[in-house]
Amino acid sequence: MDRSRLEAFSDGVFAVAITLLALNLAVTGPGHGSLLDKLGRQWPAFVAYGISFFTIGIIWVNHHALVRNIAVVDRTLLFVNLLLLLFVVAIPFGTATMADYLTAGGQDARVATALYAAILEGMSLGFLAIFEWTLRDGRTFQPVPRAARWAMRGRFYVGQVPYLIAFVVAFISPPVSVAIIGLVAVYYVFERTPSTPGSRPGTAPGPAPGGAADTGSYGSDGGPDQPRA
Amino acid sequence: MDRSRLEAFSDGVFAVAITLLALNLAVTGPGHGSLLDKLGRQWPAFVAYGISFFTIGIIWVNHHALVRNIAVVDRTLLFVNLLLLLFVVAIPFGTATMADYLTAGGQDARVATALYAAILEGMSLGFLAIFEWTLRDGRTFQPVPRAARWAMRGRFYVGQVPYLIAFVVAFISPPVSVAIIGLVAVYYVFERTPSTPGSRPGTAPGPAPGGAADTGSYGSDGGPDQPRA
Amino acid sequence: MDRSRLEAFSDGVFAVAITLLALNLAVTGPGHGSLLDKLGRQWPAFVAYGISFFTIGIIWVNHHALVRNIAVVDRTLLFVNLLLLLFVVAIPFGTATMADYLTAGGQDARVATALYAAILEGMSLGFLAIFEWTLRDGRTFQPVPRAARWAMRGRFYVGQVPYLIAFVVAFISPPVSVAIIGLVAVYYVFERTPSTPGSRPGTAPGPAPGGAADTGSYGSDGGPDQPRA
Amino acid sequence: MDRSRLEAFSDGVFAVAITLLALNLAVTGPGHGSLLDKLGRQWPAFVAYGISFFTIGIIWVNHHALVRNIAVVDRTLLFVNLLLLLFVVAIPFGTATMADYLTAGGQDARVATALYAAILEGMSLGFLAIFEWTLRDGRTFQPVPRAARWAMRGRFYVGQVPYLIAFVVAFISPPVSVAIIGLVAVYYVFERTPSTPGSRPGTAPGPAPGGAADTGSYGSDGGPDQPRA
Numbered sequence: 001m002d003r004s005r006l007e008a009f010s011d012g013v014f015a016v017a018i019t020l021l022a023l024n025l026a027v028t029g030p031g032h033g034s035l036l037d038k039l040g041r042q043w044p045a046f047v048a049y050g051i052s053f054f055t056i057g058i059i060w061v062n063h064h065a066l067v068r069n070i071a072v073v074d075r076t077l078l079f080v081n082l083l084l085l086l087f088v089v090a091i092p093f094g095t096a097t098m099a100d101y102l103t104a105g106g107q108d109a110r111v112a113t114a115l116y117a118a119i120l121e122g123m124s125l126g127f128l129a130i131f132e133w134t135l136r137d138g139r140t141f142q143p144v145p146r147a148a149r150w151a152m153r154g155r156f157y158v159g160q161v162p163y164l165i166a167f168v169v170a171f172i173s174p175p176v177s178v179a180i181i182g183l184v185a186v187y188y189v190f191e192r193t194p195s196t197p198g199s200r201p202g203t204a205p206g207p208a209p210g211g212a213a214d215t216g217s218y219g220s221d222g223g224p225d226q227p228r229a
Numbered sequence: 230m231d232r233s234r235l236e237a238f239s240d241g242v243f244a245v246a247i248t249l250l251a252l253n254l255a256v257t258g259p260g261h262g263s264l265l266d267k268l269g270r271q272w273p274a275f276v277a278y279g280i281s282f283f284t285i286g287i288i289w290v291n292h293h294a295l296v297r298n299i300a301v302v303d304r305t306l307l308f309v310n311l312l313l314l315l316f317v318v319a320i321p322f323g324t325a326t327m328a329d330y331l332t333a334g335g336q337d338a339r340v341a342t343a344l345y346a347a348i349l350e351g352m353s354l355g356f357l358a359i360f361e362w363t364l365r366d367g368r369t370f371q372p373v374p375r376a377a378r379w380a381m382r383g384r385f386y387v388g389q390v391p392y393l394i395a396f397v398v399a400f401i402s403p404p405v406s407v408a409i410i411g412l413v414a415v416y417y418v419f420e421r422t423p424s425t426p427g428s429r430p431g432t433a434p435g436p437a438p439g440g441a442a443d444t445g446s447y448g449s450d451g452g453p454d455q456p457r458a
Numbered sequence: 459m460d461r462s463r464l465e466a467f468s469d470g471v472f473a474v475a476i477t478l479l480a481l482n483l484a485v486t487g488p489g490h491g492s493l494l495d496k497l498g499r500q501w502p503a504f505v506a507y508g509i510s511f512f513t514i515g516i517i518w519v520n521h522h523a524l525v526r527n528i529a530v531v532d533r534t535l536l537f538v539n540l541l542l543l544l545f546v547v548a549i550p551f552g553t554a555t556m557a558d559y560l561t562a563g564g565q566d567a568r569v570a571t572a573l574y575a576a577i578l579e580g581m582s583l584g585f586l587a588i589f590e591w592t593l594r595d596g597r598t599f600q601p602v603p604r605a606a607r608w609a610m611r612g613r614f615y616v617g618q619v620p621y622l623i624a625f626v627v628a629f630i631s632p633p634v635s636v637a638i639i640g641l642v643a644v645y646y647v648f649e650r651t652p653s654t655p656g657s658r659p660g661t662a663p664g665p666a667p668g669g670a671a672d673t674g675s676y677g678s679d680g681g682p683d684q685p686r687a
Numbered sequence: 688m689d690r691s692r693l694e695a696f697s698d699g700v701f702a703v704a705i706t707l708l709a710l711n712l713a714v715t716g717p718g719h720g721s722l723l724d725k726l727g728r729q730w731p732a733f734v735a736y737g738i739s740f741f742t743i744g745i746i747w748v749n750h751h752a753l754v755r756n757i758a759v760v761d762r763t764l765l766f767v768n769l770l771l772l773l774f775v776v777a778i779p780f781g782t783a784t785m786a787d788y789l790t791a792g793g794q795d796a797r798v799a800t801a802l803y804a805a806i807l808e809g810m811s812l813g814f815l816a817i818f819e820w821t822l823r824d825g826r827t828f829q830p831v832p833r834a835a836r837w838a839m840r841g842r843f844y845v846g847q848v849p850y851l852i853a854f855v856v857a858f859i860s861p862p863v864s865v866a867i868i869g870l871v872a873v874y875y876v877f878e879r880t881p882s883t884p885g886s887r888p889g890t891a892p893g894p895a896p897g898g899a900a901d902t903g904s905y906g907s908d909g910g911p912d913q914p915r916a
Binding site: 236237240241243244245247248249250251252254255256258259263264265268278279282283286289290293297418 | 460463466467469470471473474475478533536537540543544547548550551554555558559562565566569570573
């Protein structure tokens, strides 16, 4: 199993999951009220679509920033990666459930939003597990220096907090919980992580919805990356 | 993040979105009138399928003509690309809604068609944003010469006009609006953009549903493109 | 646009279309008769799944045998390829409609089966169009020798006949029409096309459901193919 | 047809099939009891999702461990691989049917679970057929030594037993049958197959749900594998 295989399969799963998100936008056919009313009533579906689309997009960006630095692929990594994908694939389900029940109010809205936050937190933990896997010596082309490990770990663990907060807040105010999840996506889209000291810009991943990565700006020759000494 | 990753993920999204278009062709099972009647009554679904299929196909062709000229990939590009994909993924939804309501007449047909045109215009703007990103010095292997930039920009901005017209016309005559969108697809399938002066044939993108590109005719060795001086 | 892009996108579309075939196997939940009865009553769905799965599989095999010999990619090829994919993507729809109506009998069964045969014939014509495109000098690494062109063309045009027969027979006996389509798939799975004289084994495509190809047996190094003199 | 094509297409099918698994998690919209009840009542869907996700994940891991060792690709391999994919694509259908009927009890639960086990056994046999194909001399970079062939074959054939047992047990106790299938997935996730004598670690496939493979731990340079003498 070489790294490119891992990337190709993960890319495929990300691409299908992100596209399935739009299935929940579907409106029923003519005959039960005006189309404008129907579209208006399902505004949560549109909001949920935007949030989940960029959340999956960010995790895709960060996944590759992290994976491209990996020098050796073992079975543990493959299954940790599957754990991440298990939650990514569940995002369209969580998104649809949240969107369907957000305006229902009461306990149902709380449960649906908590479920959504829980799936995103699961995804975030899966990403954290891949990050932890990369820390062992010899697994990456460009290891995080020992001195910087705890600082970086700190950023990844702090990155778990927003979804945990969103999960708790879901039981108090579902709309606020969704707003938090949306703000996390906005934050990571605009974030510009400074590079880790001693690392080549663009290869040091930082925290995100599971670790935002600074992919920097560097040539893309489409060829294989060479190990760097 | 290297360019090939960006292409692979985008290809996956294009492929899934274009395939999901066919889901809306489904007819209900036996028992509610003859199959021929059912197929006949859903002619808008077939027309919509053809138009959207080639519209996504064209944007895919142009996306790669534009992206293969990109030398450096940064986070901004990744998120601008996600913005494009956000609308591409919504096309099956817009197509299905338009097809379901086109023959319903009245306000519903107008809203459905306007929604369809709006999604395509969003896609077109996303493509325009990628084009604008490529104009900054040093981002492409083969930059558009300064002198030609405004002419090229003009073509991209003019390329926005048909979908805007289709959007406006949707509120007057939905079928005419759909016909305009169909003609845009036909135009771009048969268009032969002359190459920009000074550029190697096949690498200079032109306007399209978001910028039609002349991919010209050149060897494909499947290997990485080398930067050209 | 290089060839690998064309292949990656087409592969994605083939993969999604072949996977969507299985959606039509779904049975309704508990409560309307025994599961065994339900599964038994939808035997046409299982037969249709098998036939369409291998039909798409064969076209995928032959598509790559044909495309890997292509030296230059131009816009015409891209759109001819999209025409092929337009029909490939419609196969799950045609398959589901045929399976749903085959046992309904009467005109509905005839129309559904004719629709299925027509979609496959459309796919076959799309493949034929790609083959015709490859015949012009300089477009392939290993052109079909002029002397052999008409013989090869003959095989491709003869390859259109079975689906045309299936289309006509659909109006007489739908089950026989489906059997013909199934036999075409079986034939192409087991076919061993002799190589064209003068061509390297494995690169000369023959007729199929749109042209069966002899992919022969040769090393796969995963690297780019070099043009051969 | 080179190996990378076979891998790309198979990866696409695996990725779509694994993502479609989540479609069966969907709950109905507001209005028929509390969401928590609905989610609670469909616990079999969540269990089935987890089991099938990792089962497809394992077969993907093993598929590539086996395929990356293949030196020549012929039509027979392509169609044997399609046979494997025929069952992989049917897994979401089998999973959904099992999950829907598991708690229905009676004959329906037995039939649904037996169907699920049968599809997995079909997949396992497809994988076994690919393994058998690789045993002939000259087909792999690193052939299994003659002396070790029967031992390895033994492991692959023994690997068929659990699904056969699950199939038989389905007619006695559907939940126990599902538990067996789940345990197979857990076993293969945690399995650490010792390498075959004389083979480079990471390239010798072992039995799995169709043959678990030890992918070992080795550099991934993303480049093509070179034949080894």
